[in-house]
Amino acid sequence: MAKTKEQKRDIVKSLENKIDESKSIVFAEFEALKVKDNEELRKKLKEGKSEYYVAKKTLFDLAFKNRKIAGLDPKAFSGKIAAVFGYEDEVAPAKIVNDFKKGLDKKSQTKIEFLGGILEDKFMSKEEVINLASLPSKQELYAKIVGSINAPVSGFVNALAGNLKNLVYVLKAIEEKK
16 A cells, blocks of 8 residues: 555654664665564564664655765665664674575575665665674674783783692602602
């Protein structure tokens, strides 16, 4: 059923709010996505403080023109498109969709392709989004930093423990001689 002008205005306003709140946006083409897969993807996105929204290209175009995002033309994308909004982590939307795409059954008819994205109010190409999806998440980076900071300390503790063990062995040998 066709939407009224009022409904379309509401959709554009909703999209504008999502654009304002998001740290990054990824555009993807979803084909033959089953209900079960759709629910699973939405659940994973929600856990990653992200969501996806499907609307007509003209409505996306209006919302992005109102927000003055340079270099973006949603009408140029082929097929049906969805915008995946990331509200906390810039990498999360691309990473979650990419992981979901990899987890799909090979026999599945579902097709998910990246079309582009927006980061820091600039349009990213399909290749840049794919590269973004391969980056580690913030939590993974934090873990690596903590591990790097902790490595010298734990190495020092192990060296001291080794010297103490050697001292105990020497004292034990001296005791056995006497």
